Amino acid sequence: MDWAALRARLGKQLRSVWTPLIAIPISLLIGAGILLLSGYDPIAAYQAMWQGAFKDRIAVTEVLVKATPLIFIGAGLAVAFRCSIWNIGAEGQFYVGAVMATVVGIYLGSLPGYILMPLVLIVGMIGGAFWGMLAAFLKNRFGASEVVTTIMLNYIAIYVTGYLVTGPMIETKGLFAQTPKISESAWLPRFLPPTRLHIGFILAIIFCIVLYILIFKTSVGFAIRAVGFNPDAARYASINVRSNILLAMAISGGAAGLGGAVEVAGISYRLYQLISPGYGFDGIAVSLLVGNNPLGVIFSGILFGALRSGAEVMQLSAKVPSVLVFAIQGLVILSVVATGAYRAVVREKEE
Amino acid sequence: MEDYLVRMENIYKSFPGGVQANRGITLEVRPGEIHCLLGENGAGKTVLMSILYGLYKPDSGTIYYKGKKLDIHSTKDAIANRIGMVHQHFMLVPTLTVAENVVLGQYPAWKVINDMDKVHERIRAMSDEFGLDVDPAKIVQDLSVGEQQRVEILKALYHGADLLILDEPTAVLTPQESEHLLKFLRDLANRGLTIIFITHKLEEVMQVSDRVTVLRDGKVVGTVNTSDTNPRELARMMVGREVLMELKKAQTEPGKVIFLVRNLRVKDARGLEVVRGVSFEVREREVLGIAGVSGNGQTELALALAGLIEGEFDEMRLDGQLITKRDLQRLHRLGMAHIPEDRQKMGLILPFSVAENFVLKTYRDEPFARRGFLRFDAIRDYTRSQVSKFSIRVGDIEEEIAHLSGGNQQKVVVARELDRQPRFLLVNQPTRGIDIGATEFVRQQILAERDAGAAILLISADLEEIFALSDRILVMFEGRFMGEVPPDPALIEQVGLMMAGKTVQVSD
Ligand SMILES: Nc1ncnc2c1ncn2[C@@H]1O[C@H](COP(=O)(O)OP(=O)(O)OP(=O)(O)O)[C@@H](O)[C@H]1O
Ligand SMILES: [Mg+2]
Numbered sequence: 001m002d003w004a005a006l007r008a009r010l011g012k013q014l015r016s017v018w019t020p021l022i023a024i025p026i027s028l029l030i031g032a033g034i035l036l037l038s039g040y041d042p043i044a045a046y047q048a049m050w051q052g053a054f055k056d057r058i059a060v061t062e063v064l065v066k067a068t069p070l071i072f073i074g075a076g077l078a079v080a081f082r083c084s085i086w087n088i089g090a091e092g093q094f095y096v097g098a099v100m101a102t103v104v105g106i107y108l109g110s111l112p113g114y115i116l117m118p119l120v121l122i123v124g125m126i127g128g129a130f131w132g133m134l135a136a137f138l139k140n141r142f143g144a145s146e147v148v149t150t151i152m153l154n155y156i157a158i159y160v161t162g163y164l165v166t167g168p169m170i171e172t173k174g175l176f177a178q179t180p181k182i183s184e185s186a187w188l189p190r191f192l193p194p195t196r197l198h199i200g201f202i203l204a205i206i207f208c209i210v211l212y213i214l215i216f217k218t219s220v221g222f223a224i225r226a227v228g229f230n231p232d233a234a235r236y237a238s239i240n241v242r243s244n245i246l247l248a249m250a251i252s253g254g255a256a257g258l259g260g261a262v263e264v265a266g267i268s269y270r271l272y273q274l275i276s277p278g279y280g281f282d283g284i285a286v287s288l289l290v291g292n293n294p295l296g297v298i299f300s301g302i303l304f305g306a307l308r309s310g311a312e313v314m315q316l317s318a319k320v321p322s323v324l325v326f327a328i329q330g331l332v333i334l335s336v337v338a339t340g341a342y343r344a345v346v347r348e349k350e351e
Numbered sequence: 352m353e354d355y356l357v358r359m360e361n362i363y364k365s366f367p368g369g370v371q372a373n374r375g376i377t378l379e380v381r382p383g384e385i386h387c388l389l390g391e392n393g394a395g396k397t398v399l400m401s402i403l404y405g406l407y408k409p410d411s412g413t414i415y416y417k418g419k420k421l422d423i424h425s426t427k428d429a430i431a432n433r434i435g436m437v438h439q440h441f442m443l444v445p446t447l448t449v450a451e452n453v454v455l456g457q458y459p460a461w462k463v464i465n466d467m468d469k470v471h472e473r474i475r476a477m478s479d480e481f482g483l484d485v486d487p488a489k490i491v492q493d494l495s496v497g498e499q500q501r502v503e504i505l506k507a508l509y510h511g512a513d514l515l516i517l518d519e520p521t522a523v524l525t526p527q528e529s530e531h532l533l534k535f536l537r538d539l540a541n542r543g544l545t546i547i548f549i550t551h552k553l554e555e556v557m558q559v560s561d562r563v564t565v566l567r568d569g570k571v572v573g574t575v576n577t578s579d580t581n582p583r584e585l586a587r588m589m590v591g592r593e594v595l596m597e598l599k600k601a602q603t604e605p606g607k608v609i610f611l612v613r614n615l616r617v618k619d620a621r622g623l624e625v626v627r628g629v630s631f632e633v634r635e636r637e638v639l640g641i642a643g644v645s646g647n648g649q650t651e652l653a654l655a656l657a658g659l660i661e662g663e664f665d666e667m668r669l670d671g672q673l674i675t676k677r678d679l680q681r682l683h684r685l686g687m688a689h690i691p692e693d694r695q696k697m698g699l700i701l702p703f704s705v706a707e708n709f710v711l712k713t714y715r716d717e718p719f720a721r722r723g724f725l726r727f728d729a730i731r732d733y734t735r736s737q738v739s740k741f742s743i744r745v746g747d748i749e750e751e752i753a754h755l756s757g758g759n760q761q762k763v764v765v766a767r768e769l770d771r772q773p774r775f776l777l778v779n780q781p782t783r784g785i786d787i788g789a790t791e792f793v794r795q796q797i798l799a800e801r802d803a804g805a806a807i808l809l810i811s812a813d814l815e816e817i818f819a820l821s822d823r824i825l826v827m828f829e830g831r832f833m834g835e836v837p838p839d840p841a842l843i844e845q846v847g848l849m850m851a852g853k854t855v856q857v858s859d
Pocket of ligand 1: 367744746755
């Protein structure tokens with residue numbers, strides 16, 4: 001093997017890891033300034049954050065639990081972004097997946113586990129894929145920008161969920177806005193009790209590997225990437241641009257939908273209004289952070305899971321208001337993306 | 352006394368992947384001269400000029416400019432030093448206006464935006480002064496290639512240039528436009544500007560330059576006064592061997608009709624009919640040349656034939672099969688190959704590797720894919736063999752094709768399309784931007800395809816190319832054919848007239 005090429009390749013991989021490692025301290029520093037200005041003790045706040053993420057086994061597994069939906073969503077978005085489709089609708093696709101999974105998990109609850117469990121996941125995935133393909137269809141047929149349509153579809157999915165959990169599917173009329181639990185036979189096994197870590201996390205990693213192979217090692221992925229980089233050239237090469245857009249959105253939506261189903265079957269066991277605290281939007285950063293590489297998404301998903309976990313504890317124990325917590329999270333995303341862009345520019349220059 | 356405006360001394364530049372683009376180049380340019388840079392594809396011309404313009408940092412070497420050592424880290428430094436460059440591949444933002452493009456990157460932005468009226472005014476004044484015919488209010492994507500180029504030149508002059516670098520400006524121009532440009536450059540030189548001019552066309556070198564520096568393999572072969580040299584010698588310096596500038600064209604007997612179209616009408620992007628009812632057929636073992644000043648519908652003609660834009664027609668047949676609708680995959684299956692006019696917009700996917708670009712049309716077929724999985728070994732082997740067959744200069748076939756020199760990118764497209772043993776080969780400006788050695792090779796390959804039985808439609812603004820390759824010539828003007836001419840060199844004059852829309856009687 002050619003040593004220089006190997007080193008160049010390794011360097012490239014390393015660089016994508018380095019980016020967040022530089023960005024995060026920077027953003028935390030700025031965050032500290034904001035905390036100080038608002039009258040909070042940044043050291044105590046960050047201590048809480050750190051403990052929230054890494055204090056003990058429970059904390060660490062909670063990070064992975066939070067990372068699971070992010071990894072599903074991020075991996076799917078990586079595919080859409082590679083096809084240059086700006087899917088902002090993972091949130092809605094996640095919701096649709098969660099709704100479908102719940103419906104199956106409740107109303108077909110009598111099925112045996114070995115059928116019900118996969119069925120819940122598959123139906124959730126199909127639901128998300130369908131939601132994604134709607135946007136692709138509107139783009140292909142009418143030229144509607146997917147940025148707009150996916151955001152609209154988010155609202156629809158979220159409000160329909162709100163309707164279902166307060167109306168037709170509510171557990172007890174007049175009580176909490178939530179559905180009953182899905183049949184126990186559909187619950188994803190937890191393998192490190194008493195932690196909540198469930199096999200959905202393993203599934204997520206496998207899913208990333210599958211998407212990585214799909215994108216980089218198959219002719220289907222070749223076409224998706226070709227369309228993403230240069231649709232004119234793709235058409236010239238007799239690659240069907242529209243069907244690839246449809247496919248990329250199906251994969252992306254399906255991934256988010258699967259994420260929703262896994263969340264229901266692995267953690268919440270039921271549907272309620274805030275089943276996603278914005279995973280679909282964090283997923284965008286998860287994917288962009290690692291240059292839309294499905295394998296990298298495993299890493300960045302865990303990173304964002306840790307941020308989320310830590311931020312929750314920071315809010316609870318250091319009494320930092322949630323607005324500030326969100327601001328700091330936003331800072332992290334911004335600086336990660338900014339250092340990424342900066343690095344790209346510098347690299348160009350060096351060459 | 353300083354007799355050089357620029358002296359680049361011992362410039363070295365290599366790229367990751369092991370390409371040594373510049374290996375100790377020393378270049379001296381005198382004030383007020385037009386200095387040509389000549390060299391094969393990948394010789395290092397663009398890289399050397401990019402270093403001077405602050406786009407690349409040399410590994411070692413020094414630049415002296417106006418008698419002082421020049422430290423240049425960015426194009427901003429270059430502009431501050433009154434160095435302007437017009438790139439081989441344009442760098443305008445297509446969705447912005449001419450004026451916005453001209454001031455793009457100027458700071459502070461709010462001030463520039465505030466002064467937009469003044470910018471417009473100044474552009475108009477400069478356009479008049481230099482005779483560039485540039486309208487500051489137009490959107491760049493609506494401009495023809497020639498106009499875009501004038502915008503690039505105006506942009507360089509706008510920021511004040513004592514030294515103007517032009518990288519293959521004439522590759523994308525029609526002969527008339529080139530003529531005009533060369534005159535314009537002479538004009539600028541007479542006003543005291545210094546010009547470095549890159550081209551592959553030796554006549555242009557002879558016509559416009561004062562001195563020529565020839566590069567080969569990243570090194571200087573020599574610098575000569577234009578008046579002391581001739582095209583043959585320059586070609587020899589460039590290639591390192593004698594170049595035959597004539598083609599061996601065998602007599603062939605055209606066979607059955609492979610491609611035929613009746614009454615083709617095509618609209619351009621703005622909805623104007625630019626191809627107005629043309630009919631023709633191309634036979635086996637025949638090259639049909641379409642001559643014409645570009646902008647007379649050739650682009651749209653080619654795209655419609657290739658199934659890339661919509662066109663109306665009474666009948667279209669490929670290899671006897673009726674073509675009724677736009678179906679690229681079918682055309683592809685029936686054996687159509689297409690070398691498009693614009694390699695960067697259509698022929699290639701720039702962020703893809705060289706290897707990926709080689710299988711752009713065949714990636715789903717054996718042996719490059721099996722059961723849906725790409726077979727990288729097969730792709731790499733194939734790429735390596737094509738790269739050596741077409742002597743394409745590339746460091747690592749896994750590297751982005753964007754890093755290849757312009758001519759080498761073109762060679763990739765040509766190599767890919769010719770390798771499919773097409774029944775019908777649609778070729779648009781096949782030798783745009785490639786050096787004379789490679790031009791000779793590509794033309795030979797096109798003729799070889801003809802001799803092997805392909806039907807070939809050749810569109811080119813280069814009359815010499817049309818005459819060298821075609822068996823029959825159709826002259827296109829304003830979307831119609833003016834008539835058919837045999838490729839008799841004695842008729843070049845007539846064809847020129849027909850290209851300008853004059854009806855000429857040609858007797859065989
Ligand atoms: N950014 C880059 N990364 C890697 N290699 C590069 C890069 N830019 C240029 N090269 C390589 O450097 C060599 C010289 O390229 P250059 O563009 O200077 O050629 P050129 O003389 O302008 O050729 P042409 O006539 O085809 O435009 C080529 O082999 C090219 O592949
Ligand atoms: Mg070049």
